[in-house]
Amino acid sequence: MIKIGNRLLKIASMVGKCEKPADIGTDHAYIPIYLVQAGMCGKAVATDVREGPLMKARKNIEKYRLSDRIELRMGDGLKPIGENECDVFIIAGIGGVVMTEILETSLEKAKKAKALILQPAYYDEVLREYLYKKGFCIETEALAEDEGRMYAIIRAYFDGIARSDDDLYYHIGRSLFVNRDPLLGSFLQRRIRIQTNIVNGMRKSAKVDEREYLEQYNLLVKMKKAYEDFAGN
Numbered sequence: 261m262i263k264i265g266n267r268l269l270k271i272a273s274m275v276g277k278c279e280k281p282a283d284i285g286t287d288h289a290y291i292p293i294y295l296v297q298a299g300m301c302g303k304a305v306a307t308d309v310r311e312g313p314l315m316k317a318r319k320n321i322e323k324y325r326l327s328d329r330i331e332l333r334m335g336d337g338l339k340p341i342g343e344n345e346c347d348v349f350i351i352a353g354i355g356g357v358v359m360t361e362i363l364e365t366s367l368e369k370a371k372k373a374k375a376l377i378l379q380p381a382y383y384d385e386v387l388r389e390y391l392y393k394k395g396f397c398i399e400t401e402a403l404a405e406d407e408g409r410m411y412a413i414i415r416a417y418f419d420g421i422a423r424s425d426d427d428l429y430y431h432i433g434r435s436l437f438v439n440r441d442p443l444l445g446s447f448l449q450r451r452i453r454i455q456t457n458i459v460n461g462m463r464k465s466a467k468v469d470e471r472e473y474l475e476q477y478n479l480l481v482k483m484k485k486a487y488e489d490f491a492g493n
């Protein structure tokens with residue numbers, strides 16, 4: 261059985277049992293290898309937009325003798341996946357803005373999926389706001405800590421209800437509070453440190469847009485309040 265780190269393990273646990281998942285931007289193909297080996301799916305598709313990662317993926321798939329179960333495809337986003345072919349799309353380790361572009365380009369395919377498992381590398385607030393606006397429900401979220409870094413993993417599906425939320429919950433998923441994620445306290449502390457640096461940096465800068473500054477400052481206040489409420493309960 262392949263050994264994978266905490267981030268990938270958490271992603272796999274949020275995929276759960278499925279028919280045929282597609283791992284978009286697979287790189288090393290660790291996620292589909294693990295899912296097939298763990299018996300969570302019979303078959304999987306692994307894609308990447310670049311030749312180098314696909315060669316790495318092929319080597320690993322062959323090493324674990326899974327070439328008959330995991331199909332490799334080259335291409336951008338969800339484009340290499342057929343209509344109604346895969347029930348779950350996994351996109352991990354890619355920035356939130358690029359993820360929104362991938363989803364927007366193939367919106368009908370994304371809408372039909374049973375679940376989207378998304379782990380943005382950064383700009384997760386852009387992704388959450390996009391999902392809400394487009395009628396995707398964020399079913400749940402979880403945090404993973406891996407090699408000193410923390411990652412938010414989102415499980416979403418399309419239900420056609422457009423939503424909006426307070427900007428705090430675009431930055432720190434609401435489900436993390438609802439589920440009282442065990443890593444939320446330290447995640448909030450980290451985010452408060454980063455946000456404090458942003459606000460201090462803006463304060464020192466000669467050219468500050470007053471509205472942008474206030475937005476960032478108010479977000480910091482909300483994060484601190486959320487931490488106090490969470491830690492106090």
Ligand SMILES: C[S@@+](CC[C@H](N)C(=O)[O-])C[C@H]1O[C@@H](n2cnc3c(N)ncnc32)[C@H](O)[C@@H]1O
Pocket residue numbers: 284285286287288307308309310313335336337338351352353354358362
């Ligand atoms: C940092 S790696 C993440 C690998 C793996 N998903 C993980 O989470 O460990 C990002 C991978 O996504 C691929 N990628 C970036 N943009 C993509 C796109 N639009 N479509 C498919 N793959 C993409 C890159 O080539 C790279 O191999």
